[in-house]
Amino acid sequence: MDILEVGIPGKWEPNLPDGHISHFALDIGGSLIKLVYFSTNDEFDVVDKAGRLGKQSLGKGRFHFANFETSKINDCLEFIQTKQLHLGGCQHLEAPPTDTTIIKATGGGSYKYADLFKEKLGICLDKEDEMDCLVAGANFLLKAVHQEAFTFMHGQKEFVNIDHNDLYPYLLVNIGSGVSMLKVDGEGKFERVSGTNVGGGTFWGLGRLLTNCKSFDELLELSHKGNNRMIDMLVGDIYGGMDHSKVGLSSTTIASSFGKAVSDNKELADYRPEDISRSLLRMISNNIGQISYLNALRFGLKRIFFGGFFIGGHTYTMDTISVAVHFWSKGEAKAMFLRHEGFLGALGAFMSYGKHGFDDLMFHQLIQSAFLAGDKIGSPTNGKLSENESI
Ligand SMILES: Nc1ncnc2c1ncn2[C@@H]1O[C@H](COP(=O)(O)OP(=O)(O)O)[C@@H](O)[C@H]1O
Numbered sequence: 001m002d003i004l005e006v007g008i009p010g011k012w013e014p015n016l017p018d019g020h021i022s023h024f025a026l027d028i029g030g031s032l033i034k035l036v037y038f039s040t041n042d043e044f045d046v047v048d049k050a051g052r053l054g055k056q057s058l059g060k061g062r063f064h065f066a067n068f069e070t071s072k073i074n075d076c077l078e079f080i081q082t083k084q085l086h087l088g089g090c091q092h093l094e095a096p097p098t099d100t101t102i103i104k105a106t107g108g109g110s111y112k113y114a115d116l117f118k119e120k121l122g123i124c125l126d127k128e129d130e131m132d133c134l135v136a137g138a139n140f141l142l143k144a145v146h147q148e149a150f151t152f153m154h155g156q157k158e159f160v161n162i163d164h165n166d167l168y169p170y171l172l173v174n175i176g177s178g179v180s181m182l183k184v185d186g187e188g189k190f191e192r193v194s195g196t197n198v199g200g201g202t203f204w205g206l207g208r209l210l211t212n213c214k215s216f217d218e219l220l221e222l223s224h225k226g227n228n229r230m231i232d233m234l235v236g237d238i239y240g241g242m243d244h245s246k247v248g249l250s251s252t253t254i255a256s257s258f259g260k261a262v263s264d265n266k267e268l269a270d271y272r273p274e275d276i277s278r279s280l281l282r283m284i285s286n287n288i289g290q291i292s293y294l295n296a297l298r299f300g301l302k303r304i305f306f307g308g309f310f311i312g313g314h315t316y317t318m319d320t321i322s323v324a325v326h327f328w329s330k331g332e333a334k335a336m337f338l339r340h341e342g343f344l345g346a347l348g349a350f351m352s353y354g355k356h357g358f359d360d361l362m363f364h365q366l367i368q369s370a371f372l373a374g375d376k377i378g379s380p381t382n383g384k385l386s387e388n389e390s391i
């Protein structure tokens with residue numbers, strides 16, 4: 001389990017108590033459960049329209065982010081129980097008061113595990129569409145979070161200034177277990193234009209089988225030490241060390257991922273797991289970069305934002321995707337990454353509390369507090385969100 005915290009207005013406060021937890025939302029995906037909750041430290045008692053006593057924030061708070069492997073859903077249930085997140089949830093104002101807490105949730109697991117949440121925690125999952133949530137989460141982050149989007153190429157990271165008046169249209173590519181590609185035209189205005197089943201689950205699944213790695217992080221770690229040229233067939237391997245310049249292919253371009261394994265006359269055990277992992281990561285990242293660009297081209301989109309936990313802030317993954325987009329677009333399109341990449345859906349589900357009459361007043365106050373504290377939610381300047389970095 002990883003827990004990340006975003007402080008408002010932007011300072012890392014490692015051991016701050018959670019304070020009053022007012023809302024939480026879930027995105028239960030094929031591989032990971034993402035959980036977002038908001039805590040406030042200053043609060044006072046309020047009575048809502050239905051006469052129920054509640055707490056209202058004075059406008060200071062923090063978003064907290066946590067994730068769990070979906071296969072270890074019990075860890076997530078335990079976390080919710082221990083933190084008593086479900087006691088801070090909300091009840092629908094139009095419904096008669098009940099003991100049931102309604103929690104916004106998205107992702108396929110919000111259907112699959114609805115009964116489990118009800119049975120173990122008495123939580124009723126209020127399902128929000130996964131694509132709606134991805135888009136709502138991305139739009140929120142791009143508009144509200146300072147230095148949320150950045151480019152990454154050849155080891156260079158550059159934050160992108162987002163002009164709120166010139167944000168749309170853009171292509172949102174969410175690389176989770178599988179990959180969804182959405183053309184976003186505005187708030188709630190989007191179309192899922194494509195997708196591919198070769199995604200993060202493919203990297204982890206194939207990688208696990210080929211290397212015997214026991215965790216995703218171990219597989220990624222291996223890829224850092226690997227050399228894909230040991231397995232990939234390069235243009236130079238085919239052209240006797242030469243470029244195929246007539247069609248713009250340099251000798252170092254991968255002609256065929258894993259292609260060397262055909263003629264090497266080696267067994268799996270003869271290859272280093274590091275090289276296999278590197279080759280696999282490159283194959284999948286390249287492929288996603290290429291399909292993304294082709295979809296951007298289809299709709300004349302210049303900006304492509306990548307999200308999803310597959311990226312995980314990993315430099316090599318981002319570099320490969322960026323190079324693929326740059327290569328295929330001849331420098332016309334730009335790959336951009338999001339600091340809260342894996343939490344788009346969960347944030348979108350969180351935002352949806354505001355939509356359906358769930359103690360409206362408190363919710364809007366809460367979200368607004370995030371905007372008001374220095375106007376933007378702070379971000380670290382060095383990129384990857386991790387448990388120990390300044391935010
Ligand atoms: N600890 C982890 N366990 C499993 N997969 C991980 C982990 N960290 C990153 N990943 C990658 O993230 C992908 C899941 O991304 P995510 O956006 O959470 O999608 P989903 O909603 O399908 O769970 C996995 O397929 C894998 O490539």
Ligand SMILES: CC(C)(COP(=O)(O)O)[C@@H](O)C(=O)NCCC(=O)O
Nearest residue numbers: 029030176177178179180195196197
């Ligand atoms: C089915 C999904 C939307 C589920 O989302 P995920 O849990 O992978 O984040 C996604 O895996 C996907 O878009 N798969 C690709 C399907 C396709 O277009 O071929």
